[in-house]
Amino acid sequence: MWLSNSSIGRKVVMSVTGVALILFLTFHMSMNLVALFSEDAYNMVCEFLGANWYALVATVALAALFVIHIIYAFWLTMLNRKARGSERYAVSEKPKTVEWASQNMLVLGLVVILGLVLHFANFWYKMQFAEIIGDHYLGEFGPTDGAAYIAYTFASPVYVILYLVWLVALWFHLTHGFWSAMQTFGWNNKIWFERWKVISNVYATLLVLGFALVVVVYFFKSLCC
Ligand code: HEM
Numbered sequence: 230m231w232l233s234n235s236s237i238g239r240k241v242v243m244s245v246t247g248v249a250l251i252l253f254l255t256f257h258m259s260m261n262l263v264a265l266f267s268e269d270a271y272n273m274v275c276e277f278l279g280a281n282w283y284a285l286v287a288t289v290a291l292a293a294l295f296v297i298h299i300i301y302a303f304w305l306t307m308l309n310r311k312a313r314g315s316e317r318y319a320v321s322e323k324p325k326t327v328e329w330a331s332q333n334m335l336v337l338g339l340v341v342i343l344g345l346v347l348h349f350a351n352f353w354y355k356m357q358f359a360e361i362i363g364d365h366y367l368g369e370f371g372p373t374d375g376a377a378y379i380a381y382t383f384a385s386p387v388y389v390i391l392y393l394v395w396l397v398a399l400w401f402h403l404t405h406g407f408w409s410a411m412q413t414f415g416w417n418n419k420i421w422f423e424r425w426k427v428i429s430n431v432y433a434t435l436l437v438l439g440f441a442l443v444v445v446v447y448f449f450k451s452l453c454c
Pocket of ligand 1: 254257261275276278279287288291341345348352353356357358375378379392399440441443444
């Protein structure tokens with residue numbers, strides 16, 4: 230099949246799943262910002278997106294996108310290394326224009342996955358999973374009290390640092406990933422080559438700043454209130 234047999238087909242799969250994951254992140258970040266304005270409103274959204282059938286369907290679809298994206302990432306990296314043979318060790322011969330992020334996408338992706346494991350333990354397990362198994366208290370608060378979990382998690386400087394490191398890795402991964410996806414879709418004439426680079430940087434920065442804002446605001450709130 231074209232999507233798995235050809236190099237461009239595999240890149241299309243990476244790009245489509247990557248863009249879909251960016252759309253999820255955009256929704257997730259916007260939803261988190263609600264907590265800064267009204268914790269009651271944020272908890273209402275958490276309740277709406279709890280363990281209802283539509284939220285579970287979305288979670289399964291999201292997990293599938295994620296798994297496909299990761300499997301293809303390893304597969305593409307392996308094939309690229311095979312194709313390049315020992316050449317990949319000739320560091321000094323790499324073109325100067327090849328950015329650091331583009332050469333470290335797999336490592337950056339692995340840091341993103343590690344952060345996600347921690348994030349699931351902090352939030353998903355105590356919230357959606359707790360609801361799925363019948364509204365048990367698996368954490369410190371009720372399964373729909375998202376605002377309390379945010380306040381609790383980011384009162385800890387250790388979690389604040391871990392989340393900020395995670396977000397920096399995500400920023401590097403997204404800046405290159407988004408731009409790279411646009412190249413794969415063929416939107417890469419002379420003008421758009423540079424334009425997509427700027428758009429990717431701006432979009433990834435806004436996305437990551439939105440997530441980081443919630444972390445930092447809740448940390449300072451915990452110091453003063
Ligand atoms: C740093 C600020 C963040 C906060 C405060 C936050 C908060 C939350 C909360 C409260 C939930 C549980 C929602 C529920 O089960 O009702 C959740 C789930 C989730 N978060 Fe985050 N999140 C943050 C960043 C991120 C980032 C950067 C990613 C991805 C790289 C991410 C990916 C996810 C995923 C995949 C889920 C599970 C979604 C689902 O169950 O369908 N989050 N997050």
